[in-house]
Amino acid sequence: MSRLDETHDPGRRSWIESANAPGTDFPVQNLPYGVFSHGGGPCRVGVAIGDMILDLTAAEGQGRLGTGQPVFDTGSLNRFMARPKEEWTSMRRRIAALLDAAAGTRDLPLVAQADAVLHLPAEIRGxxxxxxxxxxxxxxxxxxxxxxxxxxxxxxxxxxxxxxxxxxxxxxxxxxxxxxxxxxxxxxxxxxxxxxxxxxxxxxxxxxxxxxxxxxxxxxxxxxxxxxxxxxxxxxxxxxxxxxxxxxxxxxxxxxxxxxxxxxxxxxxxxxxxxxxxxxxxxxxxxxxxxxxxxxxxxxxxxxxxxxxxxxxxxxxxxxxxxxxxxxxxxxxxxxxxxxxxxxxxxxxxxxxxxxxxxxxxxxxxxxxxxxxxxxxxxxxxxxxxxxxxxxxxxxxxxxxxxxxxxxxxxxxxxxxxxxxxx
The missing domain is CATH 3.90.850.10 (Fumarylacetoacetase-like, C-terminal domain)
Structure with a gap:
């Protein structure tokens, strides 16, 4: 059964212009998760958007993601991946809405990918x-x-x-x-x-x-x-x-x-x-x-x-x-x-x-x-x-x-x- 929703809309654009560039790997329809660090700091969870990274660890700490109990605070995706699949989908919708061109609030914690060090995204168990x-x-x-x-x-x-x-x-x-x-x-x-x-x-x-x-x-x-x-x-x-x-x-x-x-x-x-x-x-x-x-x-x-x-x-x-x-x-x-x-x-x-x-x-x-x-x-x-x-x-x-x-x-x-x- 297909589960297409508004996050798959090909007409959707982001207020981050690099996410709208032809040929980008990371348009607003993608939103892949990863783990990064910058400036010698600790590992953080983020989402790639255009040539930027949305810092989910910081956004969660600011109360922007509505997670209740933290899921992005361990420097790994494992805690979030262990949540029910319905929460994966709802989080994707929430992040897409924050990055949508129509979003009213745009002061999100962003890091340039060029300034970040990327790490293993998860603790690989087997x-x-x-x-x-x-x-x-x-x-x-x-x-x-x-x-x-x-x-x-x-x-x-x-x-x-x-x-x-x-x-x-x-x-x-x-x-x-x-x-x-x-x-x-x-x-x-x-x-x-x-x-x-x-x-x-x-x-x-x-x-x-x-x-x-x-x-x-x-x-x-x-x-x-x-x-x-x-x-x-x-x-x-x-x-x-x-x-x-x-x-x-x-x-x-x-x-x-x-x-x-x-x-x-x-x-x-x-x-x-x-x-x-x-x-x-x-x-x-x-x-x-x-x-x-x-x-x-x-x-x-x-x-x-x-x-x-x-x-x-x-x-x-x-x-x-x-x-x-x-x-x-x-x-x-x-x-x-x-x-x-x-x-x-x-x-x-x-x-x-x-x-x-x-x-x-x-x-x-x-x-x-x-x-x-x-x-x-x-x-x-x-x-x-x-x-x-x-x-x-x-x-x-x-x-x-x-x-x-x-x-x-x-x-x-x-x-x-x-x-x-x-x-």
Whole structure:
């Protein structure tokens, strides 16, 4: 059921002129939440509007938001995300009214984005990475197994995932250290320890859980959709050569645990309501708990740019979250099927998002076909990432207005020395 309201009105404008500029990521119809600091002060909760930030912590303290008990006073979104979903919607309406061009009072606490430092928007309680793109799974299966049987028998029936590390989820702009791990080539007699030579990125969409479920109480797909607070861009950095040696029989471990970057602004589920689209056609019927009564995929264009150190960046791919075979709601519903309790601040990664065309493949593993076909970049070629390389993801929805996510960026720094016994 569509839940469009006055906050989605394409004709609505803000008294903050930068929010009305063509191509802005943050018009008054977006209002994504984030955490920021400025002037060396503490972390505060805010909303992006044009090139400014509305300081919700200050506005709440001034009694402008009508929250009663404070929800924006902890330097994190978790307290607000844990509130009932009806309060998410009513707060969005209240903030939109304050920023509307017709608003009578305009002396709100604002900070220029250029003067702010952005932080992780929430305390990430747990991180699960899925494998929800059929095209990506098919590419990987074709690369490492039989192309005629690229998908494993369970893939079309169950959202495949693994539990990652919340401790290494970082905000955009945080450097990523090249990881060490055990490496063993096909001709090697034994493994060795060393830095990955096949460092990769993964273009993903992240979903933040707002209201979780009690242990032992599974969610339906419809309930899971309602439990998601909002979405971020996500890059789950990957060490492909470490992964090849370690992933059998239990899956990724060190190859995916060293760093996951997310964008700082959380675009709410309410803001994305006009951009819901149907999923790809199902190859086989899904089990009842995964069936969706509403279109829960999202039409979000995501691009990746690669910039060698000291060089200009170049866009190397353009993909779309609408092609995911399993939506974030289905991922969350499956996560709870066994009775697993999900908590406020849990993060779900979609897994690499790829389309059918080569230019839409969401990782270097695919774009270079495991290094066989290097890409041209400024000043050279890349099979995988080198030290000093920067990867930047940008995402947006296109319609009568633009809903942007900002950037999700990280730069690779050299690996540390391998540890060994003390002298």
């Amino acid at each position: 991180f699960t990475d899925f494998y929800a793109s059929r095209e990506h799974a098919t590419n990987v299966g074709s690369m490492f197994r039989d192309p005629a049987n690229a998908l494993l028998p369970n893939w079309l029936h169950v959202p495949i995932g693994y539990n990652g590390r919340a401790s290494t989820v970082v905000v955009s702009g945080t450097p990523i250290t090249r990881p060490l791990g055990q490496l063993k080539g096909p001709e090697d007699a034994a493994p060795r320890v060393g830095p990955t030579a096949k460092l990769d990125f993964e273009v993903e969409l992240g979903a933040l859980v707002g209201t979780g479920n009690a242990m032992g109480a599974p969610m339906s797909a419809a309930e899971a959709w309602e439990a998601i607070f909002g979405y971020v861009l996500l890059n789950d950095w990957s060490a492909r050569d470490i992964q090849v040696w370690e992933y059998q029989p239990l899956g990724p471990f060190l190859s995916k645990a060293f760093g996951t970057t997310i964008s700082p602004w959380v675009v709410t589920r309410d803001a994305l309501e006009p951009f819901r689209v149907p999923p790809p056609e199902r190859a086989v019927p899904l089990l009842p708990y995964l069936r969706e009564e509403t279109p829960n995929n999202l039409d979000i264009v995501i691009e990746a740019e690669l910039a060698p150190e000291g060089r200009a960046g170049r866009r190397i791919l353009r993909t779309n979250a609408r092609w995911l075979y399993y939506s974030a709601a289905q991922q969350l519903a499956h996560h709870t099927l066994s009775g697993c309790a999900m908590e406020t601040g849990d993060l779900l990664g979609s897994g690499t998002i790829s389309g059918e065309a080569r230019e839409s493949w969401g990782s270097l593993l695919e774009l270079t076909w495991n290094g066989r076909d290097p890409l041209d970049v400024e000043g050279g070629r890349r099979a995988f990432l080198e030290d000093g390389d920067s990867v930047t993801l940008r995402g947006h929805c296109d319609g009568p207005y633009r809903i942007g996510f900002g950037t999700c960026a990280g730069t690779i720094r050299p690996a540390p020395a391998a540890p060994g016994p003390r002298d």
